């Protein structure tokens with residue numbers, strides 16, 4: 001029961017989330033917990049719309065950031081947002097479409113906002129499609145190539161509690177040779193930073 005039915009108590013929320021979203025950094029347990037599926041009742045809710053806006057706003061605070069997964073925002077649910085080459089997407093309960101172990105792959109540099117100032121080489125599929133639901137629950141499919149495919153794979157990994165460092169070529173992990181001076185806020189990795 002709530003005093004005001006228009007403003008449900010926190011316990012009545014459809015999504016368990018922190019009051020204010022903040023970037024989870026390497027070592028935060030939330031990055032190593034498999035994310036939960038978004039409940040059906042949340043689709044189309046103002047709560048989910050707000051979550052998308054706040055997650056994109058958090059991503060936008062990092063100039064080199066191109067993607068952010070729910071756990072990175074401290075929200076342990078299966079969704080990610082991207083803002084890359086004009087592709088601004090929020091995808092919920094995403095799945096890989098026909099993952100193909102024999103598909104062409106490429107080694108490329110990768111970084112993560114949750115591990116500022118580090119980068120490494122990761123072998124990823126060159127073409128990758130993901131299927132997921134938008135904020136209203138409609139199913140959508142996105143096909144990514146090169147950087148976008150790498151971005152999708154990276155964000156999907158976050159939902160399964162993996163970090164790119166799990167797959168990086170041994171010895172390829174490097175700290176930025178000239179890291180920017182640390183200010184009060186942590187600056188993002190200058191390499192690709194999904």
Ligand SMILES: [Zn+2]
Pocket residue numbers: 111112113114154158193194
């Ligand atoms: Zn990441």
